[in-house]
Amino acid sequence: MEAIRLFGINDELVEKYNCSLCGTEIKYTYEFKNKIYGCECIKKVTGHDVSYWIVENGKINVEATEKRERDRKGEMDEFEAKVLKNAWIVEFLEPFTQNNDFAYNLMDTLKQRPIEYLSERQISIIAEMYAKSSGKKGSKAYNEKYNQFYEMLK
Structure with missing residues (x-):
């Protein structure tokens, strides 16, 4: 982790580091476990x-x-759980997607997002x-099914 100290232009002190893995002189250093690495070697x-x-x-x-990644994973798990709740709607919309771009776009959105x-x-x-799917608009069966849809969303 020692820097090579050189005098550059105008007698300014310039510190140059060598990578702990490959030994290449590096300008931008990254310290990991008390060793200095360059960009490519950090990846290795x-x-x-x-x-x-x-x-x-x-x-x-x-x-x-690691904390950031744990938080991201928790957020993704929450997001995926919300998307999985859409499965019954996606299943319902699937037969309508054959000749209907609107239904297809709705189904596609619900596969990817809450x-x-x-x-x-x-x-x-x-x-x-x-x-x-259960009756004409305004009928008792229609109204029950309509209310049931919103109950199932909760």
């Missing part, structure tokens, strides 16, 4: 690119990076489609 040593790590003053902060990403109008259209 840690298995991750420099952009993955949280770097503070040239030192890789492993604890902060229902909160749809507008109120889009949700009400799906509710109407769901309710019409």
Whole structure:
């Protein structure tokens, strides 16, 4: 971890470091486990690119990076759980997607995102489609199915 001290232009002190893995002289250094590495060697040593790590003053902060990744994983698990709640709606919409681009786009969106990403109008259209599967608009069966759709969303 020792720097080679050289005098450069205008007798300024210039510190040059060599990579602990390959020995190449490096300008931008990253300290990991008390050794100095360059960008390419950090990837070889840690298995991750420099952009993955949280770097503070040239030192890789492993604890902060691991905490960030745990938080991201928790958020992704929450997001995926919300998307999985859409499975019954996606299953319902599938037969309508053959000749209907609107239904296909709704289904495609619900496969990738929670229902909160749809507008109120889009949700009400799906509710109407769901309710019409049991009867005409305004009938008792329609109204029950329409209300059931919104109950199932909760």
